Amino acid sequence: MxxxxxxxxxxxxxxxxxxxxxxxxxxxxxxxxxxxxxxxxxxxxxxxxxxxxxxxxxxxxxxxxxxxxxxxxxxxxxxxxxxxxxxxxxxxxxxxxxxxxxxxxxxxxxxxxxxxxxxxxxxxxxxxxxxxxxxxxxxxxxxxxxxxxxxxxxxxxxxxxxxxxxxxxxxxxxSPEDHDRVFAAVSHLPHLLAYALVDDIAAKPHADLLFQYAASGFRDFTRIAGSSPEMWRDISLANQAALLTELDAYLAQLTTLRAHLAASDGAALEAVYANAQRARREWIEAIEAGSPPPPPNQEPE
Incomplete structure (x- = not known):
């Protein structure tokens, strides 16, 4: 107490x-x-x-x-x-x-x-x-x-x-250092991407039309862009080095995907998508197995 x-x-x-x-x-x-x-x-x-x-x-x-x-x-x-x-x-x-x-x-x-x-x-x-x-x-x-x-x-x-x-x-x-490296990849980069996508759509001359047809996929992907801009400005700058490392790696991935798309290489695109699907499924299963919520009406330990 x-x-x-x-x-x-x-x-x-x-x-x-x-x-x-x-x-x-x-x-x-x-x-x-x-x-x-x-x-x-x-x-x-x-x-x-x-x-x-x-x-x-x-x-x-x-x-x-x-x-x-x-x-x-x-x-x-x-x-x-x-x-x-x-x-x-x-x-x-x-x-x-x-x-x-x-x-x-x-x-x-x-x-x-x-x-x-x-x-x-x-x-x-x-x-x-x-x-x-x-x-x-x-x-x-x-x-x-x-x-x-x-x-x-x-x-x-x-x-x-x-x-x-x-x-x-x-x-x-x-450790503080390991923490910042981990969360640059799985939290800070996703926030940066979500903000960037919404900002990009909002800046287009036909933004109203685009937002009119944005549905659940867009909503789910960009949900975290509704977070506090002040807080995420501070987080981005505070973890600048690790976040830049992750952003550079992501830009390289986008360049690879662009090359696959430009070459109409469906097999390469599908391989990336399938690997991502498998990894995400395993991650969800690990969360459900390792971090179950308490049963209803039961106080946490």
Whole structure:
């Protein structure tokens, strides 16, 4: 049971964390703090938080855990603002989609108190934003990746892991560097592609006609282009090197496909499509076998 947690940025990610802990009976009090008064008032109205703090000094008094659920570029400024009021036993974690930059910012700001910061990243979300998008069940059966630092005490890491488990998440561990390489390929590149495709269609002179006939395939492929532009701008720049590597590899793949198409090489095109279909099917089967959601009406462990 966490006595008090502080959520910095009570939107989809932070709000779902709070609701998940409340649903599990794992927290006594949730305090929210953020830069948008209307969003914070809505989080209070929805019962996501029990209190909205006017300052970090007010918010951090007696806090067991602090979750930073804000765009990754804000990590340094937020940590600098809360550091003067950070209790010696309070653990800070984050939910950022990049880790190397977050760790670098935390080291620069926290200095010798870096042991109080346990980096994390829940692998769940949607294209919706804000407190109204928060769900108590968002993390059930989903992965939460922690990237612990050498300075972190075991009990600090377990405090963060235990909070995510209470929300129903499955804990995985990676180094910050491995995390960023992995997610450049399977998360950051897909977002870049989805934004690029929608932007390209929208810029065409007959965009209205094209969107009129765009159906489920287009909707599914571009769903993540509805995500926060500010957040994904920060993620793209923060993971620039790894994302450029993946983008270059994808451009090479597109060049190969273009050559197959230009040569009317149906067999080569079909081979690529078949390999992709097989790989996707195996991935779906692995997810269903390895990350099953909890049975209905059963609390996560």
């Amino acid at each position: 966490l006595n008090k947690i502080v959520i910095v940025g009570v939107g989809l990610i932070g709000g779902s964390f709070a609701l998940g802990l409340k649903a599990a009976g794992a927290v006594r009090r949730v305090v929210g703090i953020g830069r948008e008064p209307q969003a914070m008032a809505r989080a209070l109205e929805l019962g996501i938080v029990d209190e909205v703090a006017a300052s970090y000094e007010e918010a951090l008094q007696g806090a067991s855990l602090v979750l930073l659920a804000a765009p990754v570029a804000q990590t340094g400024p937020i940590l600098a603002a809360l550091l003067p009021h950070l209790g010696a036993r309070t653990v800070v974690t984050d939910a950022g989609s990049t880790k190397s930059d977050v760790v670098a910012a935390a080291r620069e700001v926290l200095g010798e108190r870096i042991h109080q910061f346990v980096p994390g990243h829940p692998i769940a979300g949607s294209e919706s934003n804000g407190p109204d998008a928060a769900l108590a069940t968002l993390y059930r059966g989903k992965k939460a990746v922690l990237t612990p630092l050498p300075e972190n005490a075991d009990d600090a890491v377990e405090l963060v892991a235990g909070a995510w488990r209470a929300c129903g998440a499955l804990i995985h561990m990676l």
